[in-house]
Amino acid sequence: xxxxxxxxxxxxxxxxxxxxxxxxxxxxxxxxxxxxxxxxxxxxxxxxxxxxxxxxxxxxxxxxxxxxxxxxxxxxxxxxxxxxxxxxxxxxxxxxxxxxxxxxxxxxxxxxxxxx
Amino acid sequence: xxxxxxxxxxxxxxxxxxxxxxxxxxxxxxxxxxxxxxxxxxxxxxxxxxxxxxxxxxxxxxxxxxxxxxxxxxxxxxxxxxxxxxxxxxxxxxxxxxxxxxxxxxxxxxxxxxxxxxxxxxxxxxxxxxxxxxxxxxxxxxxxxxxxxxxxxxxxxxxxxxxxx
Numbered sequence: 367x368x369x370x371x372x373x374x375x376x377x378x379x380x381x382x383x384x385x386x387x388x389x390x391x392x393x394x395x396x397x398x399x400x401x402x403x404x405x406x407x408x409x410x411x412x413x414x415x416x417x418x419x420x421x422x423x424x425x426x427x428x429x430x431x432x433x434x435x436x437x438x439x440x441x442x443x444x445x446x447x448x449x450x451x452x453x454x455x456x457x458x459x460x461x462x463x464x465x466x467x468x469x470x471x472x473x474x475x476x477x478x479x480x481x482x
Numbered sequence: 483x484x485x486x487x488x489x490x491x492x493x494x495x496x497x498x499x500x501x502x503x504x505x506x507x508x509x510x511x512x513x514x515x516x517x518x519x520x521x522x523x524x525x526x527x528x529x530x531x532x533x534x535x536x537x538x539x540x541x542x543x544x545x546x547x548x549x550x551x552x553x554x555x556x557x558x559x560x561x562x563x564x565x566x567x568x569x570x571x572x573x574x575x576x577x578x579x580x581x582x583x584x585x586x587x588x589x590x591x592x593x594x595x596x597x598x599x600x601x602x603x604x605x606x607x608x609x610x611x612x613x614x615x616x617x618x619x620x621x622x623x624x625x626x627x628x629x630x631x632x633x634x635x636x637x638x639x640x641x642x643x644x645x646x647x
Contacts (some may be wrong), residue, residue, distance in 0.1 A: 389497060390530040390534070391498060392492040423527055424614075426609060430609060
């Protein structure tokens with residue numbers, strides 16, 4: 367399955383919906399979207415990965431790149447993910463300690479608001 | 483003789499095809515369903531690494547995958563022909579003879595250094611070189627990386643149906 371991307375603003379936080387496979391072929395599209403959002407002054411991002419079917423290290427690299435970009439503006443990038451097969455790659459790379467990972471978009475937004 | 487052998491031009495679009503083929507052959511070889519996600523991801527990582535190496539050094543040369551059954555294990559070898567591309571799994575993989583053992587549910591501390599390094603890494607990618615191989619080492623039960631002057635081979639294996647374990 368190809369990659370489908372969408373985004374919307376909720377309570378001042380930009381939510382990125384990702385569906386499909388994030389790999390060496392499709393990851394550049396996600397990278398471009400994250401860069402575009404940051405260039406448009408969106409520094410509080412939530413990436414919803416509940417419909418992601420596959421994620422490899424290229425995809426991790428894009429997410430880490432996005433995190434670095436928003437952090438440069440004192441922002442944050444949190445993830446929504448409950449799928450064990452996706453969470454596993456975050457665990458084995460230690461990135462569970464780098465990203466905030468939440469069960470739902472609403473919980474991710476609530477966590478971001480409580481940080482402010 | 484390999485059960486299945488695939489060669490493909492080093493284009494990112496073909497990595498997904500390689501993953502699908504490897505997963506299908508693994509299933510056919512009797513690899514447990516619970517391991518198929520690991521096979522898919524590990525083979526994808528190895529192919530992505532090889533594609534990137536070929537695109538930099540020899541874009542006309544194909545990437546090669548061999549899948550076979552050996553001693554009750556499903557063995558996948560991904561080979562590139564990119565010269566002098568440094569393989570750096572040792573920086574993040576467990577020490578020893580190149581064999582890494584997965585520990586289900588365990589957060590491998592060795593990889594955390596790579597993750598934190600990634601945050602401060604200023605290279606062309608957001609993650610340091612060798613990160614994909616570190617991921618493979620965390621996924622596959624058995625991994626061996628052979629780096630020679632003519633290229634890098636990543637050999638991974640998983641137990642197949644006939645395995646006594």
